[in-house]
Amino acid sequence: MHGLGLDGARLIIDAALDAARAAGIRVSCCVVDAAGDEIAGIRMDGAPWFTCGVARSKARTAARMGVDSAVVAGIKADHPELVTLIDGQLPFDVTTLPGGVVIRDGQAVAGAVGVSGAHPDQDVAVARAGVDAWLGR
Structure with a gap:
């Protein structure tokens, strides 16, 4: 496999948007590299304005923590001070x-994808559709 890059980010976003359209939802999608730096992001027509920033935060969290953003909830519950200390070290x-x-x-x-704008389970499913497309390329 190779690094994520712009072509990979576009592949992920296209697959994620296809999944969102198929589910009848409107979302924002952001792809970041392993450092959490944005490669590409997009907001579908009709998705709320704030979803771009939320998608970016989800992607950055997943990339920098090395786990899906939802997993961080368990880490925070078990070790709240740890997440506070980590949070203070990130931009x-x-x-x-x-x-x-x-x-x-x-x-x-290699990076992460963040999706925001729908029910949390739908956000995850749309993000996974993008990741699956990249893995299957």
Whole structure:
């Protein structure tokens, strides 16, 4: 496998948007690299304005923590001070909202995708559709 890059981000976003359309939902989608830096992001027509920032936060959290953003809720519940200390070291707010899905290149974190705008389970499903497309390329 190769690094994520712009072509990979576009593949992920296209597959995620296809999944969102098929589910009849409107979302924002953001793809970041392993450092949490944005590669590409998009907001579907009709998705709320704030969903871009939420999707970015979900993706950044997943990439930098190395786990899906929803997993961070368990870490926070078990070790609240740890998440507070981590949060203070990052240039963005860590989130526990579902919809940030880590992307792995073998065992290494290649980046993450974040989706926001629908029910949390739908956000996760749309994000996973994007990751699955990248893994199956």
